[in-house]
Amino acid sequence: MAILDILDMQSTYQHSGKMIITPEPETVGIITHSLDELTEGAEHIFFTTRLDCSIASKIIAKPSVGSVVVTQGEFSDHARKMLHESGIGLVVYNEREFDKTSRCIINKDGIKELKEGVPISAICSVLNNRNLSTYRRFGINSLGYFRFKFCLFQLFSQDAGAYNNPEVIEKYLYEQLVKLGKQNWSSIRCVLSDLTTAELSEVGIQVPAEMNPDLGVRGPRIMEQWAPELAAIRRFQDEFDIKIKISAPFVSTIDEYGNFVDLVKAAGIERESVELGFTLEVPALAEELDALFQTHKVDFMAIGTSDLFSLFNGVCRNNQALSVLPASNANIRLLRRVVMCARQYGVHTFVCGEVRRNEKVMTELLKAGVGELICSAQVRELSTIFHFSGIIDLVKNK
Structure with missing residues (x-):
């Protein structure tokens, strides 16, 4: 059964001998077998062999318990009602024991152990308390993709004149980074901007239009616009001891990547203090990855499948009449090839495009070495x- 089907089912039901009462939102937490072992500031799933009103009262008094798993079928109905009315999930589950160090999710399908075979990070450029709370529930502390582009959308929509004012841009981005710094991320991967003329027009900035702005002057093709963005990163590094990674979007040639590295150094950012990489969106660069990795030190490569597939398949990503089949043989072969090339040269890879939600494609990429x-x-x-x-x-295991 697919995850999406599971989440649309009723909150309480009988299935395979399990009774599940799930609050919204679903509980994600660390398994514990003792209320004395609860960790402050973390959400827990409490396993108990019995459940009565006394135990239920103690559970309710512990805010960090999000759900309870009863490993025996017999329990007090009043205890069940107490948990339910307190918004605490209850699952009757006696198939097997979970190790207390495991992290699990309880949703409308019961209890599932969260696998952590590959590091998981956040992609979010408009961070609010709701988003941050959700990430923390899943134990995610690394911000893997923070787009400066989205920050600039917000700035320019409020002050179109800021587009031609590097000092305002630097100050605004620095303030956004400071907010992230106070959220205690272990690392932040900053993605420099690649605003198209069409996107600029949407936020009230009129620049010479192009016939196809998705293929036009953006990102490294107007690299001087990255100077205030890098200046904001340098200022942030002076105040926060958080690992910074910088990604250059829409890189199409080896020389463009080299110019990006030089610009980072010119901004006063020491190469050893950051990780540098790029977002692979232009198919031409996919044909030169081995030469790029031999020429420059590349710490990571993001795969921006939305642009990459659009350009590779000759389809405008904004044209509703046309579409790309992410799992086509051509696309899968392209992705597998670039991931395996990066793996050969020890370059860390991840996917930042919408295809990360496609189970077939992601399975292929994980097998290739993402x-x-x-x-x-x-x-x-x-x-x-x-x-x-x-x-x-x-x-x-294969």
Whole structure:
């Protein structure tokens, strides 16, 4: 049964001898077998062999318990009602014991162990308390893809004149990074901007239009616009001891990547203090990856499948009359080839495009050697991608 089908089922039902009462949102937590072992600031799933009103009262007094798993079928109905009315999930589950160090999710299908075979990071450029809370529930502390482009959309929609003011851009991006720094991320991967003329027009900035702005002057083709963005990163590094990674989007040639590295150094950022990489979106660069990896030190490669597939298949990503089949043989072969090339040269890879939600494609990529799974702050995507990560165990055992 697919995750999406599971989440649309009723909250309480009888199935295969299990009774499940699930609150919304679903519980994600660390398994514990003792209320004395609860960790402050973390969500827990409490396993107990029996459940009565006394135990239920003690559970309710512990805010960090999100769900309870009863490993015997007999329990007090009043205790059940107490938990239900307190918004605490209850699952009757006696098939097997989970190790207390495991992390699980309880949803409308019961209890599932979260696999962590591949590191999982966040993709989010508009961070609010709701998104942050969701990531923390899943134990995600690494911000794997933070787009400066989305930050600039917000700035320019409020002040179109900021587009021509590098000092305002630097100050605004620095303030956004400071907010992230106070959220205690273990690492932040900053993606420099690649605004198209069409996107700029949407936020009130009129620049000379192009026949096809998706293929036009963007990203490294106007690299001087990255200077205030890099200046904001340098200022942030002076104040926060958080690992910074910088990604250059829409790189199409080896020289463009080299110019990006030089620009980072010119901004006063020491190469040894950051990880540098790029987003593979232009098919031409896919044909030169081996030469790029031999020429420059590349720490990581993101695969931006939305643009990559659009350009590779000759389809405009914004044209509703046309579509790309992500799991076509041509696309799968392209992805497998670039991931295996990066793996050969020890370059870390992950997928940041929409295809990360496609189970068939992600399975192929994990088998090829993708080293990181990246996801948005949605319970459905998070729970699905954690299960994807278990595929790596199958690969290792083959």
